[in-house]
Amino acid sequence: MVEMELWFTEQQTPDLGFTCKITKTIYTAKTQYQDLAILETKQFGRMLVLDGAVQTTIADEFCYHELISHVPLFTHPNPKKVAVIGGGDGGVIREILKHDEVEKAYLIEIDREVIEASKKYLPEISCALDDERAEVIITDGIKFVSENKNMFDVIIVDSTDPVGPAVGLFQDSFYKAVFECLKEDGLFVAQTESPFYDQDLIKNVFHAVKSIFPITRLYLGFIPTYPSGLWSFTLGSKKYDPLEVDISKIKRIDTKYYNPELHKALFALPTFVQEII
Ligand code: AG3
Known part of the structure; x- marks a missing residue:
């Protein structure tokens, strides 16, 4: 018998693919909003x-999830109510x-099937969704x-x-609504794609956020399975500046990527990224 190898490719750009070996297709579905797949990969x-785009993997999910969460949560001095x-x-x-002062974390997700598939097949990632401080609301975020x-x-x-x-989550009108939805000293972060491939998007988002929020900052992290590996996050804040955080006061929590020494360093941008914004 011939051993058959199965490979998954995300077409990251019209001219570039990211390919990895699959040992099993765990689950596939066509939901009301998108195509969903859970794959068992050898590497990750x-x-x-x-919709053909890698969202997260067991091996590297910590990079993205820690960066998008702990930078805003350690910039706000007392985050009690948080929405995703x-x-x-x-x-x-x-x-x-992981932040003890958070009283309630709301998950605002449009596609119920993503939550259900993650609960079933990605328990390491979805494990906190049943926590009593978490509340899931299935609706359109906008x-x-x-x-x-x-x-x-x-x-x-x-x-x-x-x-x-x-x-719609990358449009000016959405950032205005986010501003209104925040308390008077609130702040927000959005994932804003790759500085290699999405320069126009990063620039547009940065300037849209800057026209609404008094403080706007871009930071970067490394996420191996995303296009180019280098990933950007845009932060808009009404009052607190991530660059003014007293890092000696940041509590140690259990993380693999984020740490207090990195908090400000993440905002130091390579020259080609400075030039985007
Ligand atoms: N959300 C951002 C994924 C973007 C990846 N893009 C791509 N592979 N083309 C990740 C959701 C994880 N909670």
Whole structure:
């Protein structure tokens, strides 16, 4: 018998693919919003794929989930109410709940099936969704932020790429609604793609956020399975500046990527990235 090898490729750009060997297709579905797959990969363990784009893997999920969570949560001095827009796998909720002062973390996800598949097949990532401080609300994030005012200390936008269901999460009107949805000293972070491949997007988002929030900052991290590996996050804040945090006061929590020494260093940008914004 011939051993058959199965490979998954994400077409990251029209001219570049990211390929890894699959030992098993765990689950596939066509949801109301997108194509969903959970794959068992040799290199990265289980992988969540939405519309052909890698969202997270067991091996490198900590990089993304820690960076998008702990930078805003250690910038706000007392984050009690936190919302995640998107993030149906639950990885951001798990990180948020490592902060004892958080009273409630809301997951605002449009696609129920992402949550269900993650609960079933990615328990290491989704484990905190049943915590009593977590509340899952299945609705459109844009609708949710525009209907709730003055409600959160921190909002984290853990979206897919700016295509399909997530397009509206990269628009000016959404950032205005996020501003209104935050308390008077609130702040937010959004994942904003690769500085190698998405320069126009990063620039547009940065300037849109800057026209609404008094403090706007871009920071970077390394996420091996995302296009180019180098990934950007845009932070908008009404009052607290991540660069002014007293890092000696940051509590040690259980993390593999984030640490207090990195908190400000993440905002030091390579020259080609400085030139984008
Ligand atoms: N959300 C951002 C994924 C973007 C990856 N893009 C890509 N592979 N083309 C991740 C969700 C994890 N909670």
